[in-house]
Amino acid sequence: MEMVNRPYAAAFEAYAVQHPEVLCLSADLTSSCEIDGFRDRHPDQFLSLGMAEQNMLSFAGGLGLAGFRPFLHSFGVFLYRRPYDQLMASVAYPRRKVRLMGFLPGVTTPGGMTHQAIEDISVMRTIPNMTVLEAGDATEVESIVAEADRVDGPVYCRILRGAVPRLFDTPIRIGQMRVLAEGEDVLVVTAGITTEEAIRARGALARAGVSVRHLHLNTLKPFDAAQIVDHAASVRHGVITLENHLVTGGIGSMVAEALAEAGLARRLIRLGLQDTYAHGGSRPYLMKHYGMDALSLVRAVERLTGQATGIDEDALGAVRIDAVHSIVKAEAL
Amino acid sequence: MHMNDKIPLIREKALWMRRTAFAMVHRAQLGHPGGDFSAIDILATLYFGVMRFDPKRPDWPDRDRFVMSKGHATGALYTALCAAGYFPEDWLATYMQPRSLLNGHPNRNYLPGIETNTGPLGHGFPVATGIAIAGQLAGAGYRTFVLTGDGEQQEGSNWEAAMVAGHRRLSNLTLIIDRNRLQQGAGTEETSGLDPLDKRYDAFGFDVTEVDGHDPAALLAVLGAAPGSKPRCVIANTTKGKGVSFMENVASWHHGVPNDAQFEQAMKELV
Ligand SMILES: Cc1ncc(C[n+]2csc(CCOP(=O)(O)OP(=O)(O)O)c2C)c(N)n1
Ligand SMILES: [Mg+2]
Numbered sequence: 001m002e003m004v005n006r007p008y009a010a011a012f013e014a015y016a017v018q019h020p021e022v023l024c025l026s027a028d029l030t031s032s033c034e035i036d037g038f039r040d041r042h043p044d045q046f047l048s049l050g051m052a053e054q055n056m057l058s059f060a061g062g063l064g065l066a067g068f069r070p071f072l073h074s075f076g077v078f079l080y081r082r083p084y085d086q087l088m089a090s091v092a093y094p095r096r097k098v099r100l101m102g103f104l105p106g107v108t109t110p111g112g113m114t115h116q117a118i119e120d121i122s123v124m125r126t127i128p129n130m131t132v133l134e135a136g137d138a139t140e141v142e143s144i145v146a147e148a149d150r151v152d153g154p155v156y157c158r159i160l161r162g163a164v165p166r167l168f169d170t171p172i173r174i175g176q177m178r179v180l181a182e183g184e185d186v187l188v189v190t191a192g193i194t195t196e197e198a199i200r201a202r203g204a205l206a207r208a209g210v211s212v213r214h215l216h217l218n219t220l221k222p223f224d225a226a227q228i229v230d231h232a233a234s235v236r237h238g239v240i241t242l243e244n245h246l247v248t249g250g251i252g253s254m255v256a257e258a259l260a261e262a263g264l265a266r267r268l269i270r271l272g273l274q275d276t277y278a279h280g281g282s283r284p285y286l287m288k289h290y291g292m293d294a295l296s297l298v299r300a301v302e303r304l305t306g307q308a309t310g311i312d313e314d315a316l317g318a319v320r321i322d323a324v325h326s327i328v329k330a331e332a333l
Numbered sequence: 334m335h336m337n338d339k340i341p342l343i344r345e346k347a348l349w350m351r352r353t354a355f356a357m358v359h360r361a362q363l364g365h366p367g368g369d370f371s372a373i374d375i376l377a378t379l380y381f382g383v384m385r386f387d388p389k390r391p392d393w394p395d396r397d398r399f400v401m402s403k404g405h406a407t408g409a410l411y412t413a414l415c416a417a418g419y420f421p422e423d424w425l426a427t428y429m430q431p432r433s434l435l436n437g438h439p440n441r442n443y444l445p446g447i448e449t450n451t452g453p454l455g456h457g458f459p460v461a462t463g464i465a466i467a468g469q470l471a472g473a474g475y476r477t478f479v480l481t482g483d484g485e486q487q488e489g490s491n492w493e494a495a496m497v498a499g500h501r502r503l504s505n506l507t508l509i510i511d512r513n514r515l516q517q518g519a520g521t522e523e524t525s526g527l528d529p530l531d532k533r534y535d536a537f538g539f540d541v542t543e544v545d546g547h548d549p550a551a552l553l554a555v556l557g558a559a560p561g562s563k564p565r566c567v568i569a570n571t572t573k574g575k576g577v578s579f580m581e582n583v584a585s586w587h588h589g590v591p592n593d594a595q596f597e598q599a600m601k602e603l604v
Contacts, residue, residue: 028484030518050487050525051454051516082453110363110429112436114404114452280429280436289431332363332588 061090076102076117122249143171183211354408402457455488484516499538
């Protein structure tokens with residue numbers, strides 16, 4: 001498994017230098033969002049607003065009105081919790097081409113409840129005019145910059161930073177989910193970092209005789225409900241969603257809505273944070289603790305099929321797809 | 334006891350806090366040591382020279398309140414609370430470990446002595462303003478102290494709080510600004526300048542004093558003085574990374590973490 005170091009940094013720079021109407025905005029998380037090199041090399045295209053997220057959102061609305069396409073960089077939480085009203089009135093309603101780059105989604109930060117964007121999908125997807133994307137590997141992080149910039153309106157992206165595994169060899173395309181496996185027993189729907197977990201689980205499940213249909217979502221809005229329903233109709237036992245987010249309002253809810261509206265009766269298990277805040281800790285620890293890891297997925301599959309697989313932590317360890325995300329070291333704050 | 338008699342104790346506690354906080358960051362390989370070190374003398378002065386509190390009764394209604402608005406500097410806050418007797422020393426070794434009560438940002442549901450959760454900057458000062466007004470409404474005698482970063486002053490919520498505090502003449506409120514002139518990535522004045530910070534707070538109706546934020550005597554004189562007729566703003570001129578030569582005024586130590594050699598070197602200097 002190839003690990004790519006700081007894929008966002010290089011991709012953003014390569015794209016922005018070709019597009020002078022793109023501006024790089026920071027609210028004092030410049031190195032944390034991998035735009036420090038860009039700041040140093042392209043100071044004329046970089047605007048630091050200080051720690052002032054409300055101002056940054058409305059300011060971006062003003063830039064958008066004047067024809068620029070600002071890319072806003074911060075931790076995901078700081079792009080919507082504090083400046084929500086500014087986001088609605090200055091950006092979303094007037095449909096400004098503002099690109100919100102949300103770093104450290106969900107439990108990828110050890111910073112605890114104040115820093116974990118665990119309801120961002122839920123909030124963003126309910127906003128009219130908003131597009132919501134989530135990168136699940138290095139290739140998607142690299143290609144999300146240009147893809148987000150094609151949108152005629154605001155876009156919120158969940159971005160991965162640091163060392164990111166490369167799982168895919170084709171770029172992200174808005175509206176095109178990836179069909180990673182076409183099994184017939186259980187449908188598994190993942191996005192972002194949970195895709196890597198599901199890939200780990202799939203290897204062990206295949207050996208245990210369970211055939212998994214696996215969809216990777218990179219576009220959360222617009223949501224392709226029809227395709228989800230088709231895939232759900234083609235499996236025997238039901239559907240599992242696995243998300244780095246609260247199960248309310250996120251991918252689990254989106255799939256539930258799709259099944260209900262189509263009148264398709266399928267059992268659904270929603271894995272993710274269950275109506276709780278998360279405490280601080282390393283990403284692997286938190287994923288395990290809150291039931292968002294490969295083993296939790298295996299247990300959910302067993303509940304749907306009614307059959308034990310015999311898979312344990314060791315079996316999953318053997319198919320671990322990279323050794324870089326160490327169990328002890330947390331993501332830097 | 335004369336006020337200045339407390340100075341040796343404050344210095345001793347501050348030294349212990351620096352050494353202990355850095356050991357926590359070294360062990361966890363996470364934290365914000367630069368901002369810990371700029372704030373530690375201020376916290377030591379408050380807890381060992383100024384505030385009335387009882388660690389056995391963290392909810393004591395008459396306690397003086399301290400709000401750590403720059404919530405990322407948990408190395409400073411946790412060592413202060415521990416030294417003040419709120420929890421046993423062995424808890425410190427769990428800093429940022431899974432299930433620890435000592436999170437990367439302070440959580441009032443986990444630890445006694447924390448008045449409110451902080452971490453997202455720009456919360457603490459408005460909360461402290463609310464606490465101070467509550468004290469005024471109730472005719473209570475407690476005082477409220479809040480420490481913000483200087484970069485943090487760029488958040489607009491601070492200025493909304495300042496307007497209210499000045500308007501209501503909240504003399505029981507003291508805002509302390511850790512003026513280390515650095516924020517996360519760069520200097521405050523090259524990012525979104527704050528100067529003249531004293532004139533700004535003066536215009537908002539505060540009694541403004543500038544002090545050396547590493548001098549316990551100077552801090553004690555202004556923080557320990559009886560309330561006047563206006564809210565007080567103490568601009569504490571500090572050095573980010575204070576006490577360790579290779580960390581002082583270096584922006585990357587905002588959330589830099591030491592390797593073993595750097596840790597050893599720091600322990601030699603912090604004596
Ligand atoms: C609302 C918000 N935006 C961004 C951050 C990320 N952040 C944490 S500390 C920091 C810089 C703080 O600088 P300053 O207030 O000067 O504190 P100090 O120098 O004392 O560490 C930033 C941007 C945050 N915690 N909250
Ligand atoms: Mg500062």
